[in-house]
Amino acid sequence: MFFVDTMEFEGLGNRSYLAGGPETAVVIDPPRDIDRVIAAAARRGVRIAFVAETHVHNDYVSGGLELARVTGAVYLVPAGAHVSFARTPVADGDTVTVDEGLVLRALATPGHTPHHTSYALTEDGRGVAAFTGGSLLIGTVGWPDLVEPRLTERLARAQHASAHRLADELDDEVPVLPTHGFGSFCSSSQATGDATTIGEERRNNEALTLDVDAFVARTLAGLDDVPAYYAHMGPANAAGPAPVDLTPPRRADAEEIAARLAAGEWVVDLRSRTAFAEGHVAGSFNFEGEGKLATYLAWLIPWGKPVTLLAETPGQIAEAQRELARVGIDRPAAAATGDPAGWVREGERLTSFPRARFADLAAARGRSGARERAGRTVVLDVRRDSERADGFVDGSVHIPVHELHGRVDEVPDGVVWVHCAGGMRAAIAASLLDAAGRDVVAVDDGFDAAIEAGLVTNRPDATA
Incomplete structure (x- = not known):
């Protein structure tokens, strides 16, 4: 009997999947912090035999290369992706046996990127899941404009064709399991629900209800700004991301916080906007740890600028550090926790605004x-x-x-x-x-x- 476990990453609006049988499994589009994936496999009591990427991601740093290295899994990457590391290239129609009776088949679905590949999972020949990455999403599709402006219209047309291919080749009851679409800027709009099937998308998704010219016109008219840090994600993933280091950052006292601010570095307060407004270190910035921290901090901060994190507890620092590592902000320069009054030097006061x-x-x-x-x-x-x-x-x-x-x-x-x-x-x-x-x-x-x-x-x- 097969299973599919969903791992949600709400801050980035993405999902990863662990799917398999009694003995072995495949991971689709893993996050940078692979310990969560390994723990999910351990709970299932399965060995990760395959790691599969639907595309070279533009919105987060993948943990696929490291996960494959640590687990000994076969690393499946679309053959058309230009990468600098050893992997097993997959082309349209290629299959691998995940577990007895459980087969994963690659389906070329260009549009989000030229090399984008979806994966159909079958059990004893019956379709049981479609991992669609940034192709067919819930009520929408992935953006076609993240690669090269001159390719945008061509990719939008390819996105329409890919959606139709999935709808034509898969049965109505097959669940659609996308990577993007839950708040990710890789999605052309917000997901319209939490789960869907091929049949539901056939009835409701504009990529499947509009003709290609109308779909392309509407898609191109809806293009909007994407986070600036996306420019760094694709190259990092193509080069092969380094292992992530989630050990706690060094502790900063009030003197060091002041010195880092004076040097023009970023000091980021992770507390709620209510708490920040009531009292904060002058010059610090408020990016709520409970909000879309990684998206907006990585979007706004000059790339490579040192960042010091402030929070109420070490746990909040750890969670923020994990979130930021997913978008390539690997090591905070320092961190401080506890009473905000301790973050300013003697004789200084916190500032506030209404x-x-x-x-x-x-x-x-x-x-x-x-x-x-x-x-x-x-x-x-x-x-x-x-x-x-x-x-x-x-x-x-x-x-x-x-x-x-x-x-x-x-x-x-x-x-x-x-x-x-x-x-x-x-x-x-x-x-x-x-x-x-x-x-x-x-x-x-x-x-x-x-x-x-x-x-x-x-x-x-x-x-x-």
Whole structure:
């Protein structure tokens, strides 16, 4: 009897899979921190015989090479992928026997990358799972624009053809098990559920319901910015990532934290945005450990810049360190935990800034008056372009959070009320502005509240 275990990585919006039978198993698209995969196999009592990549990943550092080395597994990598290490290349139609009666078949599904390969798992000839990587996702597909701009339209057309190939060759009841689509920026949109099948995708996925020209037009129109650190992931994976080191970072005291800030290094506070706003080390940045830490920190930080982590507990440091290693930020320069009052030198104090709701912003604007508003109350929208296209706060300035660190000087004078769609990115932006010496208010609220407060009158669907 076969099994499939799903390993979720919520911060990156990805999944990896362990699938096999009573004795042996295959791992699909493993994470950098392979200890979690090894533990999953140990719980099952199976030997990892194969490690399979669907493609050279652009959004995280793979643990595949190291997992294969440690376990002695055969490392399956698409034959068209240009890599610098020994592996077993797989081409369309190649098969391996995972366990007795359990066969994994490679299906060429270009689109997310030119060499992208999905894997169909069969038990005694019956399809039981389709590992689709960045091809057919839940209600969507993977982006086709992460490789080379000149290839984007061609890859979008290939993505459409690949989705149809999967739908044509696999039965309706076969589960679709993608790697991307759960918040990953490799997905062209958010997954529309937690699980799906070929039949459900045949009915609901635009790659399968639209003709190719309509699908390509819609896909290209929806392209948006992708995290800057993606530029480093593909080359790292093609070169062969080094083993990850998750030993605790060295402890920093208040003097060292101050020295690192003075040297222009990044000091990152992992606490909740509420705790950070109430009191933090001046000059530090707030990236919540419970949010999309790896995505946004790796996106914003100058690549290779030393980072010191601050948190309430050593466990939070360890979890953040694991998350950051998945995107190539391997070793924090230092870390500190405990009472934030201990992170500043004697005679110094923590700094703070206020938090508010959109209703508070509406009230503040009413008090300031129309003539004085521009000079006293600045509204900064740090959402992405695609989000702003659906409506924005009247009179707001727009700088996406991933661009803000290099564009702080463009923010007009005044008290800056910064918002996003829910509060997390606003907290990051508020910390960047606070570190730059600006007066800031972090709007910790859902954007629907801005509409309810009468701050948004420019929605595409608004009526006169």
